[in-house]
Amino acid sequence: MKILKLEYAPTVVLVLAVAQMASLANAGLFEASYAVAGLFSFASLASGVAVYIYLRNKDVTAARIAIATGILFFIMLFAIGEYLFATYIPS
Numbered sequence: 001m002k003i004l005k006l007e008y009a010p011t012v013v014l015v016l017a018v019a020q021m022a023s024l025a026n027a028g029l030f031e032a033s034y035a036v037a038g039l040f041s042f043a044s045l046a047s048g049v050a051v052y053i054y055l056r057n058k059d060v061t062a063a064r065i066a067i068a069t070g071i072l073f074f075i076m077l078f079a080i081g082e083y084l085f086a087t088y089i090p091s
Contacts, residue, residue: 006066007063008069009051009066010044010048010073014077020040033084037081038077038078041075041078045070048070048073051067
């Protein structure tokens with residue numbers, strides 16, 4: 001499929017993470033939703049780095065998009081997870 005390019009891998013990971021987190025939070029499993037946020041944040045970072053390494057000599061622009069979105073989504077998912085942890089898990 002031409003519309004699914006390799007540099008969009010971190011975005012796909014983000015969409016899967018948000019869907020899974022919403023599903024678990026809807027069921028009242030906030031601890032699991034926090035764990036999913038942490039897991040998928042590192043998966044997004046790893047996919048961004050992997051795509052960057054793969055594309056760095058072939059398509060520099062696509063490699064930069066992949067690493068930038070991977071890092072951005074890592075920070076965003078980690079922040080969402082920390083928010084869930086601080087809001088819904090008693091200390």
